[in-house]
Amino acid sequence: MGTIFFELALTLYFAGFILSIVGIIRKKNDLDKAVFFLSLIGFILHTVYLIIRYIKSGQAPVFSMHEANSYFAWSILLVSFLISFSYKVKVLNFGIILSFLIMFIGAFFPRGIPSLKPEIKSFWIDIHAVMAIFGIALFSLAFVFSSLYLIQEKAIKSKKFRGFESILPNLEILDKINYHLIFWGFPLYTIALVVGFIKYVSLVGFMFDPKEIWSFLTWIVYLSIYYLRVKEDWRKKKAAYLTILAFLLVIFGFFGINLLTESFHKPL
Amino acid sequence: MSLTVVGLNHKTAPIEIREKLAFGSKEAIKEALRELIQKENIAEAVILSTCNRVEIYVYSNLSSDKENRETKSIEELIKEFISKFHKIEKSSFENYLYVYKDRQAVEHLFKVTSSLDSMIVGEPQITGQVKESYEIALSERATSLILNHLMNRALFTAKRVRNETRISENPVSVSYAAVGLIRKVFDDLSKKSILLVGAGEMAELALRHLIGNGVKSVYITNRTFERAKELAKEFNGVAVPFENLKENLIKTDIVLCSTAAPNYVITENMLKEVMYLRKYKPIFLIDISVPRNIDPSCNNLDNVYLYNIDDLQAVVDSNILERKKEAERAMIIIKEETEKFFQWINSLESVPVIVSIRNKAEQIRQEELEKFKSKFRDLSPEVLNSIDYLTQSIINKIMHYPTVALKNNCESKEILIYSARRLFGIDNEEE
Structure with missing residues (x-):
């Protein structure tokens, strides 16, 4: 099943995770190169793993709890690479920490290929899941960067520096990254919800599923962040707080609803 | 062998003494080096002369039995040399000097x-100054094996300290600290504008740093417009009338305030309105006037960052403290490198080299003998014995002169040993 690729990627992510934590504790950026290469090789192996699963199953490798976590972690790392390159900031360490943790959770779930009911299995359901999780990955990073923004902001405002701030990018960049994450995440998430809703209605007609209601709630919060951010006079600090709140809703939707309720999304 | 450093620095000597002993120009250093290495017992020398320190590093190749009796005189020799070169009484500066030998000298x-x-x-300058001093000594051929290695290790150690500790990371002067803080808020300073309110030495210094960091659009305002115009000319900026302060606050990102006004020039209410009008775009205010010119409660407004002179000083103080802590970590690196240097020095002792060379020769002989024996199996023991004897005596003859030369306490013994190690490939094998 190509599980070896998953194990290898997880191991490399773990190494990157440890180095990142060490760097943060030491308040130095000097391990970044090692973190970069570990993550990059891990990421390539991880990509191979996803492709193998896709070829074997003929469906996007995102449907079981194991698959969803693995693809979630992959998306976060991909976006972290993109951010590091396009803003020329050293933030990959935060991405790999988050990525590893999610991947690690994914390692505990059964790894078999989930069998979707034939009436569900379709191109559109692939699109729905792939986009939803990618959107959530962007939101998760928005959560991380909002937290970093608040830490940096608080240090500057209160004039108390503990050294951790020195490995963070400046406020302007952090805010810009946040803005772009929401800017791209929101439409992806919206499309995923719309596709999912249409598919659901076509299958069971108008009925409400707990996941659906929760996702809609989350969507409303992101809509307000999106609106307030696009409208420029929104104060950056409050946007950061709201982003953190929204993420807590999302993550509950991702893990909590799936596991706790008898919903359509009950993990396979 | 012995290494000696004689010198003084800002901690041991007042400026009046330091300036008298300084070697003001490159030429002066070169001349001094030429004189120094002509002296008997001084093999290599480097002179470091900056505004905070004057130090003379000397390597003497006195043999170890003489060392105990005569090293005292190396230190005296340097003191006398200083006195003669600068034409001042030895007693007038002797008390300000420090002298370190061998391990302590290397560590220093x-x-x-x-x-x-x-x-x-x-502060990073000193590393460059050491490098420069070494280059001057190199150009005068005042250094050789020992000091060359020592200076290179010193520069390498400095590099390690800079990379592995945070010793030179945080700014320790007020105007640099201000720039550092501004960079924590804003990204590309070339797209930011700055407003200088009033004038003053420190404000101008900070402005210069900011311009050096890329700030392009500079606005200057002053109660006397003429003065604003003068400064605008100097900094390539735009003079704006003092009455339009509020309008200017709306369009600038960084404000440097330093006026002689007895009250608040920028109040919280005023800034509240400004923030609304600038759509809460972040603004960084630095108030270096005493009494303060910006209401401290302005810092409570969202996206307003206000630092006064005491805040900046506090940042500087904590950075200095941080550096001291890092200095302790740097000492570990320095001890490590000192240890490595002495390991290298010890490799230049003659007996172990002779033993290594002889062992190597013997090893080669044995290997070749084995090869020979396996090729010609039908030789009688008598013949083999004489071949054994023959090869042994060839090796002894060849090894005779190198052994004698290495055992002799000649002047440039270390160089000879170093060369021998290379010629016979001893270190290659160990690697």
Whole structure:
């Protein structure tokens, strides 16, 4: 099943995770190169793993709890690479920490290929899941960067520096990254919800599923962040707080609803 | 062998003494080096002369039995040389000098080069100055094997200290600290504008740093418009009338305030309105006037960052403290490098080299004999014995002169040993 690729990627992510934590504790950026290469090789192996699963199953490798976590972690790392390159900031360490943790959770779930009911299995359901999780990955990073923004902001405002701030990018960049994450995440998430809703209605007609209601709630919060951010006079600090709140809703939707309720999304 | 450093620095001597002993120009250093290495017992020398320190590093190749009796005189020799070169009485500066020998001298040089001994710990200039002093000594051929290796290790140690500790990371002057803080808020300073309110030495210094960091659009305002115009000319900026302060606050990102006004020039209410009008775009205010010109409660407004002179000083103080802590970590690196240097020095002892060379020769002989024996199996024991004897005596004859030369206490013994190690490939094998 190509599980070896998953194990290898997880191991490399773990190494990157440890180095990142060490760097943060030491308040130095000097391990970044090692973190970069570990993550990059891990990421390539991880990509191979996803492709193998896709070829074997003929469906996007995102449907079981194991698959969803693995693809979630992959998306976060991909976006972290993109951010590091396009803003020329050293933030990959935060991405790999988050990525590893999610991947690690994914390692505990059964790894078999989930069998979707034939009436569900379709191109559109692939699109729905792939986009939803990618959107959530962007939101998760928005959560991380909002937290970093608040830490940096608080240090500057209160004039108390503990050294951790020195490995963070400046406020302007952090805010810009946040803005772009929401800017791209929101439409992806919206499309995923719309596709999912249409598919659901076509299958069971108008009925409400707990996941659906929760996702809609989350969507409303992101809509307000999106609106307030696009409208420029929104104060950056409050946007950061709201982003953190929204993420807590999302993550509950991702893990909590799936596991706790008898919903359509009950993990396979 | 012996290494000696004689010198003084900002901690041991007042400026009046330091300036008298300084070697003001490159030429002066070169001349001094030429004189120094002509002296008997001084093999190599480097002179480091900066505004905070004057140090003379000397390597003497006195043999170890003479060392005990005569090293005292190396130190005296340097003192006399200083006195003669600068034409001042030895007694007038002798008390300000420090003298370190061997291990302490090496450790001292590593500390100096890594900027642990500097007035401002972690300032990067000193490393460059050491490098320059070494280059001058090189050009005068005042250094050889030992000091060349020592200076290179010193520069390497400084590099390690800079990379592995945070010793020179945080700014320790007020105007640099201000720039550092501004960079924590804004990204590309070339797209930001700055407003200088009033004038003053420190404000101008900070402005210069900011312009050096890329700030392009500079606005200057002053109660007397003429003065604003003068400054605008100097900084390539635009003079704006003092009455339009509020309008200007709306369009600038960084404000440097330093006026002689007895009250608040920028109040919280005023800034509240400004923030609304600038759509809460972040603004960084630096108030270096005493009494303060910006209401401290302005810092409570969202996206307003206000620092006064005491805040900046506090940042500087905590950075200095941080550097001191880092200096302790740097000392570990320095001890490590000192140890490595002495390991290298010890490799230049003659007996182990002779033994290694002889062992190597014997090893080659045995290997070749084995090869020979396996090729010609039908030789009688008598013949084999004489071949054994023959090869042994060839090796002994060949080894005779190198052994004698290495055992002799000649002047440039270390160089000879170093060369022998290379010629016979001893270190290659160990690697």
